Amino acid sequence: MHKTEPVSAKLELIRQLADQAFSRSAGAPLVNGNRVELLFDSTENFPAWKDAIAGAKESVLIEMYIFANNRYGRQLRELLAERAAAGVKVRLLYDWLGSWKEHLTGFFKPIVAAGGEVRAFNPPSLVGGLSLLGRDHRKLIVVDGQEAFVSGLCVSSLWEGNPARQLPPWRDTGLRLAGPLVADAIAAFADSWESCGTPLSDDAPPPHAGPTGPVAARLIATTPATANVMRLDLMIASFARRTLWLTDAYFIGAGTYLAALQNAARDGVDVRLLVPRSSDIGWIATVSRTLYRPLLEAGVRVFEWNGPMIHAKTAVADGRWARIGSTNLNASSWLANREIDVAIEDEVLAGQLASKFLQDLQNATEVVLAGPRQRPTLTRRRPRDVLLPVSPRSSAAAGASAAARQAARIGDAVGAVVRGSRNVDASEAASFLTIGLSLLALAIGFFPYLVAAPLTLLLVLTGGAITVKALGLYRARRRKKQHASQLADKPAPTHDDSSPMP
Numbered sequence: 001m002h003k004t005e006p007v008s009a010k011l012e013l014i015r016q017l018a019d020q021a022f023s024r025s026a027g028a029p030l031v032n033g034n035r036v037e038l039l040f041d042s043t044e045n046f047p048a049w050k051d052a053i054a055g056a057k058e059s060v061l062i063e064m065y066i067f068a069n070n071r072y073g074r075q076l077r078e079l080l081a082e083r084a085a086a087g088v089k090v091r092l093l094y095d096w097l098g099s100w101k102e103h104l105t106g107f108f109k110p111i112v113a114a115g116g117e118v119r120a121f122n123p124p125s126l127v128g129g130l131s132l133l134g135r136d137h138r139k140l141i142v143v144d145g146q147e148a149f150v151s152g153l154c155v156s157s158l159w160e161g162n163p164a165r166q167l168p169p170w171r172d173t174g175l176r177l178a179g180p181l182v183a184d185a186i187a188a189f190a191d192s193w194e195s196c197g198t199p200l201s202d203d204a205p206p207p208h209a210g211p212t213g214p215v216a217a218r219l220i221a222t223t224p225a226t227a228n229v230m231r232l233d234l235m236i237a238s239f240a241r242r243t244l245w246l247t248d249a250y251f252i253g254a255g256t257y258l259a260a261l262q263n264a265a266r267d268g269v270d271v272r273l274l275v276p277r278s279s280d281i282g283w284i285a286t287v288s289r290t291l292y293r294p295l296l297e298a299g300v301r302v303f304e305w306n307g308p309m310i311h312a313k314t315a316v317a318d319g320r321w322a323r324i325g326s327t328n329l330n331a332s333s334w335l336a337n338r339e340i341d342v343a344i345e346d347e348v349l350a351g352q353l354a355s356k357f358l359q360d361l362q363n364a365t366e367v368v369l370a371g372p373r374q375r376p377t378l379t380r381r382r383p384r385d386v387l388l389p390v391s392p393r394s395s396a397a398a399g400a401s402a403a404a405r406q407a408a409r410i411g412d413a414v415g416a417v418v419r420g421s422r423n424v425d426a427s428e429a430a431s432f433l434t435i436g437l438s439l440l441a442l443a444i445g446f447f448p449y450l451v452a453a454p455l456t457l458l459l460v461l462t463g464g465a466i467t468v469k470a471l472g473l474y475r476a477r478r479r480k481k482q483h484a485s486q487l488a489d490k491p492a493p494t495h496d497d498s499s500p501m502p
Helices: 007-026 041-054 071-085 100-104 109-113 129-133 182-194 228-239 255-266 282-289 292-298 331-336 347-361 396-419 426-443 448-489
Strands: 031-040 059-064 089-095 117-121 139-143 147-151 173-178 215-222 243-247 270-276 301-305 314-317 321-325 339-345 364-370 375-379
Touching (some): 041 173, 071 089, 139 182, 147 339, 228 331
Parallel strands (some): 243 270, 270 301
Antiparallel strands (some): 147 173
């Protein structure tokens, strides 16, 4: 008679398998022993950045998409120059496209003059071609190898709002991190730094390796085409059992991800999406709205932020898991950019982020299907929710049923990744017609110069890059032929029949 395996052993095996799945999806291991503090908006993030940099004694590493020439940007630039002049090793990597005005006007020269090192990521070049579409969208600061900041905020006063114009600050989320995971942050910076020149020198301070807190987390530093966060987001959408609450600034979810959210909602998961109503990139908000109907019909609740801009990129699932960082739910972030996020497995922090999400909904308007044609419509209804308790299913049968449905959702997600497409719902006809007519209007001459100029530039860069590549291939083929010809011209070795065979 076989002995039944203890329940604790089965649970441990399941936990190990789940950890393995998440590690492989994210491309990052789960690291224990970290201290993590959530920081909300510029009122908490900006002072924390300045205080940490002001206290730096050995090094400051900054990888930033936008480093703006405005009040806060100039304050941080002067602080970095002061630290560099004091002997602190300051290394700043900014994205060329995000900070192109500052690049062209010499904004960063005071840092270099003080002894700091500054590099621009992916500036335009004749051989760049389509690589120009891939940007360094990370927001990362590491101080003295001991403390790291990861967020959705850039170095710009834009996040502080404009009191004179009665514009409130942008809503955004970041975190302060200490512990073993800082080593991964330094490695992520070093990889980006080396992609723009010589490697990070050996005189960078070693990271603090000892545990500093109770939090287990993963630092996910994606590079173009790795799609680590996309795989992780699909995994979370498949594994979530009770809640999945998402905040995103530029939501244009791929078909695979939209299907995962719909399947989760149909399975009874409380899926909610909070996005901007007005955006600093207006057309993205317009495109996002074309995705609402199939989500709403599946049971996903969609909310639009009432303020000027919500720029946070966060997710919280089941009150246990959370993700915070720079990755938006769109193909550009998932597949083309360098991004950095922290995935946290901690009930306390996930609970704090969930509470903040519910608080944010008080300043948002829910979108519902209304009217005879069931169109997405804004409503002023406000949700009155409480955090759901983290507790197991009360019934074994219910648990088995949920597990079966969950397995089906995981299968759907995997299948969607393989197929790489989704069915277009008939209700999307009006949205597609609007987009199609708009493109036709552009094609026949509406704003021709605005369309032609960037398209011409892209074609020139892409054509130039492909031409250079083709010439290189021709040269390689010619060298190969010459080498083969030289081998053919060599006399064949003679064979002496009297000599013994080897």
